[in-house]
Amino acid sequence: PLLGRIGMAAGLGGMPSLARAQGASGATMRVACNVPTAAIDPVTIADGGGTLVIQQVGEFLCVDGPDLVLRPALAESWKP
Structure with missing residues (x-):
């Protein structure tokens, strides 16, 4: 375990820190997706490609989890 941690630290030491892309306000955002999208409307979205973009x-x-049970994300609680 210790040797693995040392190797990981040595390997990650040379990596640059994460950077955020800074775009101009109102600029066009280009997204690459291997699944074609239909309408990208959060209210009516019903396809896999659109969901990936959203x-x-x-x-x-x-x-939903792997067991298809809904779990909270932004919502902290809800009632049926």
Whole structure:
């Protein structure tokens, strides 16, 4: 375990710090997606490609897990 940590620290030491892209306000944002998108409307989105794009710029109120049970994301609680 110690040797692995040392190796990881040595390997990550030369990596540059993470940077955020800075775009101009109102500029065009280009997104590459291997699944074609239909309309990118958060209210009516129903396709996988559109969901992938929306996930890049926003968060969902709830998400489903591998067991298909809804779990809170932004929403802290809800009632049926």
